[in-house]
Amino acid sequence: MLKLINKAQKGNDRAFLELFQHYEQEIYRMAFVYVKNQNDALDVVQETAYRSFKAIKDLKEPKYFKTWLIRIAISCSLDILRKRKKVIPLKPEFDEFIPAAVDEDLVSAISLKDLIEGLQEEEKSVILLKFYQGLTLKEISEMLHIPLGTAKTTLYRGLNKLRKIMEGDEANEQ
Amino acid sequence: MSNNIRQEINKIEIPAELSTRSKKGIERAKAEMPSRSEKKWYFLAVPALAAALLFAIAGPDPFGYDVITIQTSHAFDVSDSKKLVGWADDVFIGKVIKNEGTRDDDGMVETQFKVKVSHNIKGDLGGDVIVNQQGGYTGNTLVLVENDQLLKEGEQYLFITRHNTKGDWHTLVPVYGDILIENDQHKDALIAKYRDAYEQEIPFE
Structure with missing residues (x-):
């Protein structure tokens, strides 16, 4: 994996594609949860691939590749929602109930x-x-x-x- | 517990075009980058053009065309198969189906051929692809790069190429990137040689 990242950082698109394809399904499914439809989720995947390949040369810690990729995917999802004006601004609520542990x-x-x-x-x-x-x-x-x-x-x-x-x-x- | 959320999310069906969309995103990024391929061919082509001013006329060929041979310089030793394979996008065996014509959009005559891919050594090409060769006929002149003879229809070659994403063709390396296959034994030997080279490839820095 690190070898592929290293190659991708030198501009090798095939290495990057191989890497990206390890995660594209997860990215798609996460995107779908945000954007709620197939077309927009596919746009998120394409945009994530685009942004991440352009930026991978600047990735300092290759071991965090997946985390870095997921962050880009979330950012792309939110951008698409903003562009399409589907985002309802978050209204902070009072935290009436904060359990000590997850139920x-x-x-x-x-x-x-x-x-x-x-x-x-x-x-x-x-x-x-x-x-x-x-x-x-x-x-x-x-x-x-x-x-x-x-x-x-x-x-x-x-x-x-x-x-x-x-x-x-x-x-x-x- | 978290497995349930994972299971629920994994119910989202994956569309067939998912991988295609990933590729498109990467291709778009690559097209916007000063790609190695473009830099490389710039490096190859510009010295070639400069050298063309000092062209050597080898005399008319059997069909009466004046033959000009031009020399190129390379950023690395292209005779080193490990370096050459490391630099290439694709290494494959293919049969030349048809000469598709010439282009000189980049100030250098190039000839394009339809090639049927029969065996991949590096990369995963399939079906028919367009192979781009520097050199070709222009007016009454045949331009050859490093005396690399133009591909011949019906012949099989081992190709070493870089993919041009904009034009979706595969430009071969003169001389070292279009090896004419003489027979099956020769083909097997080439496959073995370049498979080894791929395993020990030296990426281009």
Whole structure:
């Protein structure tokens, strides 16, 4: 992997394509959660490939290649949403409930639809990075350039929203 | 627990064109970069043009054309197969199907050929590709680069090329990048030689 990164940093597009293709499916799926449709998610993948290949020569720490790539993909997703005016600015809410630990029952019951429809972009970022990419909150805060406290708050706010959605679903079912 | 979120996200279907879109993004970035390919051919072509001013007329060929041979200089030793393969995008065996004509958009006459790829050593070309060779006929003159004879229709060659993304063709290296295959034994020997070279390739810095 490091050899491929090294080649890509010297401008070898084939090496970069090989690298990129390791992650393109993950990038596509993450993008889909943000942009909610196939065409836009494909645009995100193409734009991520474009931006990352142009910038890879400046990547200082090849071991963080994937993290770096995912950050570009998130940035591309948010840019596409901004361009298409689909972003609703986040209105900070009072953190009425911040649990000490993640509610495992809740997380295990979350559906794709809830993730896509129920969360704002910041919350999607933290939840995707935490549960899809397996990053720690500290890594997430570094990746998104936000304070650790903000990462925690955003995570729990997102989970709380999902809980409410699911409680509503259950009530409707009854 | 996190596996559930992962499982949910993995339900998102992957469209067939995903890889194509990745390639497009990379190709666009490459086209905007001062690509090695362009720098290289600039390096090859400009000295070639300069040398053309001091051309050597080798005399008329059997068909009455004046033959001009021009010399190029290279940034590395192209006779070193490991370096040459390291620099190339593709190394492959192919049969020349048809001469597609000449172009001189870059101030240097070039001839393009349709080639049917039969075996890849480096890269993954398939079907018919366009191979671009520096040199060709212009007016009553045949220009040859380093006396590299023009490809012949119906013949098989080992090609060592760089991909031109803008034109989507594959420009060969004069002399060392178009080796005429004499027979199957020769072909096998070339494949073995260049497969080894690929395994030990020296990337162009």
